[in-house]
Amino acid sequence: MGSRYRVVDLFAGPGGLAEGFSSLRNENGERVFEIALSVEMESNAFATLRLRSFFRQFEQAPPEYYDYIAGRISKDEMISIHAAEWRAAEAETMQLKLGTAEAQEALDPILDELRCQAENTVLIGGPPCQAYSIVGRNKNRSLEGYDPNQDERHFLYKEYIRIIDRLQPTAFVMENVKGILSSKVGGHGIFERILDDLKRAGGADGYELFPLVRDGRGGSFLIRSEDYGVPQRRHRVIVVGIRKGSRVKDMEALPGLVPVIRKATVSDVLEGLPEVRSGLSPERDDSSHGWQNAVAAGCRKAIASCLEADKSLEPVAEVLCETLQKIESQAPRFERHSKSITGARDNELAAWLSDPRLDSLANHETRGHMAPDLARYVFVSAFGTAFGRSPKSSEFPSGLAPMHKNWSTGNYADRFRVQVWGQPSTTVTSHISKDGHAYIHPDPEQCRSLTVREAARLQTFPDNYLFEGTGRTAQFTQVGNAVPPLLARRIAEALLERLGAR
Incomplete structure (x- = not known):
């Protein structure tokens, strides 16, 4: 039997890293990485995290867990x-x-106990990324009096290092956004500073850091999720450290993460899910008939706008005409939510996402959209169907351009963006909680943004993973901030290889 490890998960969010790590089993069917402690601050994410911890207490989740997901019993029951x-x-x-x-x-006594009791521990997690992300930095620059040297979020990684010093783990995995590579404080790169601090953490021996991606220059800490089976173009910085003196295999002899031959796509995980419709703003008729009429009107407006533009949009107009015919020729058939279970098309993803005991799909309910946006949504989806990509703002017909002073500047070129069937999705971020404009469903007939469950599938959360929280906004935020569990599993496998535990 190989070595087993106890895991501490910091800044855990809804538990994406822990989900991937805890999924690995040894030849005896035991978890190689046993989650000992998960720490999260935000209340909605914490509720999800604790529920998933409950799920892991069983070798096979009990019927009551599935009853709770389906809404048949309460959590207290x-x-x-x-x-x-x-x-x-x-x-x-x-x-x-x-x-x-x-x-x-509260935390230090638990870390001390783990250090004494467990021969092998692993620390995982990543400090909050808002201060490092490119979007976050742009936002911060617009704040009057903002001083990055006084932004505590730049230095939360020091708490991660303090805990390394306290726990003395065999290894650690630290995750953050791509923007950390270019982020600066006081004119100096923050990432180089973090790497130096990580190498010296843990006392006299310190840690050897290594990249999981091998390239001609020796390696990269930047991981492109779509290269490793995730149906999403999500690029994240992953730093792995192993304590010097630990029993490890020859680093140079190991290939790192092995890219997949075929990239997973949006269609692999979303096509075949129950078709649902968006809602309408409160002042409109939100019945199925009311929605059908509103989308038909949006189609007609989009068709007219395309025909008034140049000939390049004629293929889009053709798709829109077909969509309008389908919508008008049949009785309303979409509801705003569905709990029906359908699998993924990709065999590996299907095995990862599905649960044969699950009889009710959670978190698959749409948000509402303003009526003027329906014409834009159906246009963007039809454009994706016609050209296999999302249109830029410059490609919108003038009749569909929003009343936004920056629309024509190019600053909002991807303001309305469809996720295309035959490609990995764009990065699912927490911004999906604010509006769905950048996450438009590829089917023009449904004319809507993604649901929480669809976003979760793009993030590779299993279908039996329930996102708790007060409303879809909180659930979307959790999904957008998480590490894809399938990528976390790949990282766990690579770490295990380096530790010589297989």
């Missing part, structure tokens, strides 16, 4: 039947704001 497992989940999860004195006081 589920907990009352499995009180011992819920207490174990409570012990495994902590809601703390890392970097504060209160969090340190």
Whole structure:
């Protein structure tokens, strides 16, 4: 039997990293990476995190878990039947704001106990990324009096390093956004500073850092998720460190993450899911008939706008005419939500996402859209169908251009963006919680943005993963901020190879 590891997950969000790590089993069917502790601050993500911890307490989740997902019983009813497992989940999860004195006081005794009890530990997680992301930095520059040297989010990684010093893990995995590579504080690159601090963490021996991506220059810390089976173009920085003196295989002899031959696409995980319609703004008739009429009107407006433009949009007009005919020739057939179960098309993804015991699909309900946006949504979806890509703002016919002063400047070139069937999606970010304009469904007939479940599938969360929270906004935020669990599994496999545990 190979070595087993106890895992501490910091800044855990809804638990994407832990999901991937905990999925690995040894030849005896035991988890190689056992989650000992997960820490998250935000209440909605924490509720999701604790529920998933409860799920992991069982070798096979009980019927009551599926009843809760389906809404047949309450959480309290589920907990009352499995009180011992819920207490174990409570012990495994902590809601703390890392970097504060209160969090340190609560966390340090647990870290000390783990260090004493466990021969092998692994630390995973990543500090909040808003201060490092390119979008976040642009936003910060517009804030009067903003000083990056005073932004505590730039230095939360120091709490991660403090915990390395305390826990002395065998290895760690630190994740962050691509923007950290170019982020600067005081004129100096923050990433180089972080790497230096990570190498020296943990006392005299310190850690050897290595990239998971091998290239002609020796390696890269930047991982492109679409290269490793995730149906999404999500680029993240992953730094792996192994304690010097640990039993590891020859680093140079290992290939790193192995790219997939065929990239997974939007159609692999979304095509075949139950068709649902968007809602309409409160002042409109939100019945199925009302929505059908509103979308038909949007189609006609989009067709007229395309025909008034140059001939390059004629293929889009053809798709729109076909869509209009389908919408008008049949009775309304879409509802705003569906709990029907359908699998993924890609065999590997289907095996990862599906659960044969699941009889009700959660988090698959649409948001509402303003009526004027329906014409834009159906145009963008039809454009994607005709050309296999999303249109830029400069390609919109004038009749569909929004009343936005920056629309023609190019600053909002991807303001309305369709996710194309035959390609990986664009990055699912937390902005999806604000509006769905950049996450338009590829089917023109449905004329809507993605649901939480669809975004979760693009992130490779299993279908039995329930996102808790007060409303879709909180659920979208969790999905957008998470690490794709399937990518986390790939990282766990690569780490295990380097530790010589297989």
